[in-house]
Amino acid sequence: MFRxxxxxxxxxxxxxxxxxxxxxxxxxxxxxxxxxxxSLKDHFDIVLPLLDEMLASDxxxxxxxxxxxxxxxxxxxxxxxxxxxxxxxxxxxxxLVLSFADPTLLDDMATHACVRSxxxxxDKVISFIPPEGAFTLLTYLVPFPSSPSSSSTSPLxxxxxxxxxxxxxxxxxxxxxxxxxxxxPLAHLKLRFPLGKNVTGVTxxxxxxxxxxVNGKGGGAGRPPNSRTAPALTVSFECPDGGxxxxxxxxxxxxxxxxxxxxxxGVRVRGKGEAEVRCF
Numbered sequence: 605m606f607r608x609x610x611x612x613x614x615x616x617x618x619x620x621x622x623x624x625x626x627x628x629x630x631x632x633x634x635x636x637x638x639x640x641x642x643s644l645k646d647h648f649d650i651v652l653p654l655l656d657e658m659l660a661s662d663x664x665x666x667x668x669x670x671x672x673x674x675x676x677x678x679x680x681x682x683x684x685x686x687x688x689x690x691x692x693x694x695x696x697x698x699x700l701v702l703s704f705a706d707p708t709l710l711d712d713m714a715t716h717a718c719v720r721s722x723x724x725x726x727d728k729v730i731s732f733i734p735p736e737g738a739f740t741l742l743t744y745l746v747p748f749p750s751s752p753s754s755s756s757t758s759p760l761x762x763x764x765x766x767x768x769x770x771x772x773x774x775x776x777x778x779x780x781x782x783x784x785x786x787x788x789p790l791a792h793l794k795l796r797f798p799l800g801k802n803v804t805g806v807t808x809x810x811x812x813x814x815x816x817x818v819n820g821k822g823g824g825a826g827r828p829p830n831s832r833t834a835p836a837l838t839v840s841f842e843c844p845d846g847g848x849x850x851x852x853x854x855x856x857x858x859x860x861x862x863x864x865x866x867x868x869x870g871v872r873v874r875g876k877g878e879a880e881v882r883c884f
Contacts, residue, residue: 685745689738692736704854844874
Protein backbone atom coordinates (compact mmCIF):
# COMPACT_ATOMS: atom_id res chain seq x y z
CA MET A 605 0.00 0.00 0.00
CA PHE A 606 1.42 3.37 -1.06
CA ARG A 607 1.18 6.40 1.23
CA UNK A 608 1.22 10.04 0.13
CA UNK A 609 0.33 13.44 1.58
CA UNK A 610 0.18 17.03 0.39
CA UNK A 611 1.81 19.91 2.26
CA UNK A 612 1.96 23.69 2.16
CA UNK A 613 5.17 25.25 0.81
CA UNK A 614 6.15 26.45 4.31
CA UNK A 615 5.90 23.02 5.97
CA UNK A 616 8.98 20.91 6.57
CA UNK A 617 8.63 17.77 4.34
CA UNK A 618 9.65 15.56 7.25
CA UNK A 619 6.41 16.43 9.10
CA UNK A 620 3.91 14.64 6.78
CA UNK A 621 6.37 11.74 6.28
CA UNK A 622 6.71 11.25 10.03
CA UNK A 623 2.95 11.49 10.47
CA UNK A 624 2.28 8.85 7.80
CA UNK A 625 4.78 6.46 9.36
CA UNK A 626 3.27 6.84 12.81
CA UNK A 627 -0.26 6.59 11.41
CA UNK A 628 0.66 3.27 9.80
CA UNK A 629 1.99 1.93 13.11
CA UNK A 630 -1.09 3.05 15.05
CA UNK A 631 -3.47 1.54 12.48
CA UNK A 632 -1.72 -1.84 12.59
CA UNK A 633 -1.81 -1.76 16.39
CA UNK A 634 -5.57 -1.14 16.50
CA UNK A 635 -6.45 -3.42 13.58
CA UNK A 636 -4.30 -6.24 14.95
CA UNK A 637 -2.58 -6.99 11.66
CA UNK A 638 -1.27 -5.47 8.44
CA UNK A 639 -2.89 -2.19 7.32
CA UNK A 640 -4.11 -3.17 3.87
CA UNK A 641 -6.91 -1.77 1.71
CA UNK A 642 -9.27 -4.58 2.72
CA SER A 643 -8.43 -4.40 6.45
CA LEU A 644 -8.95 -0.62 6.46
CA LYS A 645 -12.38 -1.09 4.86
CA ASP A 646 -13.30 -3.77 7.39
CA HIS A 647 -12.30 -1.53 10.32
CA PHE A 648 -13.45 1.81 8.94
CA ASP A 649 -15.38 2.58 12.14
CA ILE A 650 -12.03 2.54 13.97
CA VAL A 651 -9.88 4.13 11.26
CA LEU A 652 -11.95 7.31 10.89
CA PRO A 653 -11.89 8.46 14.55
CA LEU A 654 -8.21 7.50 14.82
CA LEU A 655 -7.36 9.65 11.81
CA ASP A 656 -9.39 12.54 13.19
CA GLU A 657 -7.60 12.38 16.54
CA MET A 658 -4.13 12.15 15.04
CA LEU A 659 -4.70 15.03 12.63
CA ALA A 660 -5.51 17.35 15.52
CA SER A 661 -2.26 19.22 16.16
CA ASP A 662 -0.39 18.57 19.41
CA UNK A 663 0.76 22.20 19.35
CA UNK A 664 -1.23 25.12 18.00
CA UNK A 665 0.58 28.45 17.63
CA UNK A 666 -1.81 31.35 17.02
CA UNK A 667 -0.61 34.93 16.54
CA UNK A 668 -2.77 38.05 16.52
CA UNK A 669 -1.56 41.26 14.91
CA UNK A 670 -3.08 44.70 15.53
CA UNK A 671 -1.51 47.74 13.91
CA UNK A 672 -2.15 51.38 12.99
CA UNK A 673 -0.53 52.61 9.77
CA UNK A 674 0.11 55.99 8.22
CA UNK A 675 -1.13 56.74 4.66
CA UNK A 676 2.25 55.44 3.39
CA UNK A 677 1.99 52.16 5.40
CA UNK A 678 4.53 53.28 8.00
CA UNK A 679 3.80 51.75 11.40
CA UNK A 680 2.49 54.25 13.94
CA UNK A 681 1.73 51.69 16.66
CA UNK A 682 1.12 47.99 16.89
CA UNK A 683 0.94 44.86 19.03
CA UNK A 684 1.69 41.23 18.24
CA UNK A 685 0.54 38.61 20.71
CA UNK A 686 0.76 34.86 20.48
CA UNK A 687 -0.54 31.73 22.18
CA UNK A 688 0.90 28.22 22.17
CA UNK A 689 -1.80 25.72 23.06
CA UNK A 690 -1.26 21.99 23.21
CA UNK A 691 -3.08 18.78 23.85
CA UNK A 692 -1.49 15.94 25.79
CA UNK A 693 -2.65 12.35 25.64
CA UNK A 694 0.36 10.84 27.42
CA UNK A 695 -0.38 8.80 30.53
CA UNK A 696 1.76 8.92 33.64
CA UNK A 697 4.20 11.75 34.29
CA UNK A 698 6.11 12.47 31.07
CA UNK A 699 8.87 15.06 31.49
CA LEU A 700 8.97 17.05 28.24
CA VAL A 701 11.43 19.61 26.89
CA LEU A 702 10.30 21.99 24.14
CA SER A 703 12.89 24.04 22.23
CA PHE A 704 12.61 26.93 19.77
CA ALA A 705 14.65 27.95 16.75
CA ASP A 706 15.00 31.50 18.12
CA PRO A 707 14.07 31.66 21.83
CA THR A 708 14.93 35.37 22.03
CA LEU A 709 11.55 36.09 20.43
CA LEU A 710 9.92 34.86 23.66
CA ASP A 711 11.51 37.30 26.09
CA ASP A 712 8.10 38.64 27.16
CA MET A 713 5.83 35.70 28.02
CA ALA A 714 3.59 34.11 30.64
CA THR A 715 3.57 30.34 31.11
CA HIS A 716 1.31 27.63 32.48
CA ALA A 717 1.90 26.58 36.09
CA CYS A 718 3.43 23.29 34.91
CA VAL A 719 6.41 25.06 33.27
CA ARG A 720 9.71 25.22 35.17
CA SER A 721 10.65 28.88 34.96
CA UNK A 722 14.19 28.27 36.21
CA UNK A 723 14.97 25.98 33.31
CA UNK A 724 13.82 28.66 30.87
CA UNK A 725 16.03 31.31 32.47
CA UNK A 726 19.03 28.99 32.37
CA ASP A 727 18.72 27.06 29.08
CA LYS A 728 15.98 28.87 27.12
CA VAL A 729 13.87 25.71 26.81
CA ILE A 730 10.36 24.97 28.07
CA SER A 731 10.57 22.09 30.53
CA PHE A 732 7.23 20.79 31.83
CA ILE A 733 5.08 17.84 32.84
CA PRO A 734 1.86 18.38 30.88
CA PRO A 735 -1.57 18.03 32.43
CA GLU A 736 -3.89 15.69 30.61
CA GLY A 737 -5.98 17.14 27.81
CA ALA A 738 -5.93 20.57 26.16
CA PHE A 739 -4.34 23.59 27.84
CA THR A 740 -2.50 26.84 27.04
CA LEU A 741 1.21 26.26 27.51
CA LEU A 742 2.25 29.91 27.18
CA THR A 743 1.31 33.33 25.83
CA TYR A 744 3.80 35.87 24.54
CA LEU A 745 4.17 39.44 23.34
CA VAL A 746 6.57 40.28 20.51
CA PRO A 747 7.96 43.85 20.43
CA PHE A 748 6.49 45.69 17.47
CA PRO A 749 8.79 48.29 15.87
CA SER A 750 7.19 51.73 15.71
CA SER A 751 9.04 54.32 13.60
CA PRO A 752 6.83 57.08 12.21
CA SER A 753 9.85 58.78 10.63
CA SER A 754 10.77 55.72 8.58
CA SER A 755 9.51 55.22 5.04
CA SER A 756 9.66 51.43 5.24
CA THR A 757 6.89 49.05 6.29
CA SER A 758 7.40 46.77 9.29
CA PRO A 759 8.66 43.29 8.31
CA LEU A 760 5.96 41.82 10.57
CA UNK A 761 3.18 43.11 8.32
CA UNK A 762 2.29 40.73 5.43
CA UNK A 763 1.09 43.51 3.09
CA UNK A 764 1.26 47.22 2.39
CA UNK A 765 -1.78 49.39 1.71
CA UNK A 766 -1.62 52.87 0.27
CA UNK A 767 -4.79 54.98 -0.02
CA UNK A 768 -5.07 58.06 -2.23
CA UNK A 769 -8.16 60.14 -1.55
CA UNK A 770 -9.27 63.46 -2.95
CA UNK A 771 -12.34 65.43 -1.94
CA UNK A 772 -14.22 68.35 -3.42
CA UNK A 773 -17.33 70.32 -2.57
CA UNK A 774 -19.72 67.83 -4.20
CA UNK A 775 -17.84 64.56 -4.00
CA UNK A 776 -14.46 62.90 -4.28
CA UNK A 777 -12.37 60.01 -5.61
CA UNK A 778 -10.34 57.26 -3.97
CA UNK A 779 -7.66 54.80 -5.02
CA UNK A 780 -6.47 51.91 -2.85
CA UNK A 781 -3.40 49.76 -3.58
CA UNK A 782 -2.89 46.55 -1.58
CA UNK A 783 0.41 44.73 -2.17
CA UNK A 784 1.46 41.41 -0.63
CA UNK A 785 4.79 41.34 1.19
CA UNK A 786 4.84 37.64 2.07
CA UNK A 787 4.73 34.36 0.15
CA UNK A 788 2.23 32.96 2.66
CA PRO A 789 -1.33 33.24 1.32
CA LEU A 790 -3.82 35.44 3.14
CA ALA A 791 -7.43 34.36 3.64
CA HIS A 792 -10.68 36.14 4.53
CA LEU A 793 -9.21 39.47 3.50
CA LYS A 794 -11.76 42.21 4.19
CA LEU A 795 -11.40 45.94 3.66
CA ARG A 796 -13.85 48.33 5.31
CA PHE A 797 -13.91 51.88 3.97
CA PRO A 798 -16.51 54.17 5.63
CA LEU A 799 -17.57 56.83 3.12
CA GLY A 800 -18.79 59.52 5.43
CA LYS A 801 -21.99 60.71 6.95
CA ASN A 802 -23.82 62.30 4.01
CA VAL A 803 -22.56 60.32 1.01
CA THR A 804 -25.46 59.70 -1.38
CA GLY A 805 -23.82 57.30 -3.85
CA VAL A 806 -20.59 55.55 -4.82
CA THR A 807 -19.08 53.64 -7.74
CA UNK A 808 -15.97 51.46 -7.65
CA UNK A 809 -13.96 48.73 -9.36
CA UNK A 810 -11.36 46.16 -8.27
CA UNK A 811 -8.53 44.77 -10.39
CA UNK A 812 -5.80 42.18 -9.80
CA UNK A 813 -7.92 39.96 -7.56
CA UNK A 814 -5.02 37.86 -6.25
CA UNK A 815 -1.41 38.18 -5.27
CA UNK A 816 0.87 40.05 -5.60
CA UNK A 817 -1.58 42.94 -5.31
CA VAL A 818 -5.11 44.26 -5.48
CA ASN A 819 -6.11 47.71 -6.70
CA GLY A 820 -9.40 49.52 -6.25
CA LYS A 821 -10.65 52.88 -7.41
CA GLY A 822 -13.90 54.79 -7.46
CA GLY A 823 -15.73 57.94 -6.49
CA GLY A 824 -18.68 59.19 -4.53
CA ALA A 825 -21.11 62.06 -4.34
CA GLY A 826 -22.47 63.85 -1.29
CA ARG A 827 -24.05 67.00 0.01
CA PRO A 828 -21.64 69.66 1.32
CA PRO A 829 -20.41 70.65 3.76
CA ASN A 830 -20.71 67.46 5.85
CA SER A 831 -19.96 64.72 3.29
CA ARG A 832 -16.50 64.13 4.74
CA THR A 833 -14.59 60.90 4.19
CA ALA A 834 -13.82 58.85 7.28
CA PRO A 835 -10.25 59.45 8.54
CA ALA A 836 -9.26 55.76 8.41
CA LEU A 837 -10.05 52.43 6.79
CA THR A 838 -9.57 48.95 8.28
CA VAL A 839 -8.26 45.69 6.86
CA SER A 840 -8.86 42.34 8.56
CA PHE A 841 -7.13 39.16 7.41
CA GLU A 842 -6.04 35.64 8.32
CA CYS A 843 -2.89 33.70 7.53
CA PRO A 844 -3.82 29.99 7.76
CA ASP A 845 -0.33 28.66 6.96
CA GLY A 846 1.90 30.75 9.21
CA GLY A 847 2.36 33.50 11.75
CA UNK A 848 4.08 36.88 11.64
CA UNK A 849 6.92 36.79 14.16
CA UNK A 850 8.94 33.87 12.80
CA UNK A 851 8.61 31.82 15.99
CA UNK A 852 9.24 28.16 15.17
CA UNK A 853 9.25 25.07 17.39
CA UNK A 854 12.57 23.27 16.85
CA UNK A 855 12.06 20.10 18.85
CA UNK A 856 10.19 18.18 21.53
CA UNK A 857 12.02 15.61 23.62
CA UNK A 858 11.26 13.36 26.55
CA UNK A 859 13.74 14.14 29.33
CA UNK A 860 16.28 11.46 30.23
CA UNK A 861 15.14 9.19 33.04
CA UNK A 862 11.46 9.73 32.23
CA UNK A 863 9.16 6.92 31.14
CA UNK A 864 9.40 5.62 27.57
CA UNK A 865 7.01 7.37 25.22
CA UNK A 866 6.60 7.68 21.48
CA UNK A 867 5.99 11.41 21.07
CA UNK A 868 4.58 12.93 17.89
CA UNK A 869 5.18 16.66 17.50
CA GLY A 870 2.40 17.99 15.29
CA VAL A 871 2.54 21.78 14.96
CA ARG A 872 0.07 24.13 13.33
CA VAL A 873 0.96 27.82 13.03
CA ARG A 874 -1.61 30.40 11.96
CA GLY A 875 -2.15 34.13 12.24
CA LYS A 876 -4.91 36.70 12.12
CA GLY A 877 -4.95 40.45 12.35
CA GLU A 878 -6.42 43.84 11.71
CA ALA A 879 -4.80 47.01 10.40
CA GLU A 880 -6.17 50.53 10.66
CA VAL A 881 -4.82 52.75 7.89
CA ARG A 882 -4.99 56.52 8.35
CA CYS A 883 -6.21 58.21 5.18
CA PHE A 884 -4.91 61.71 5.95
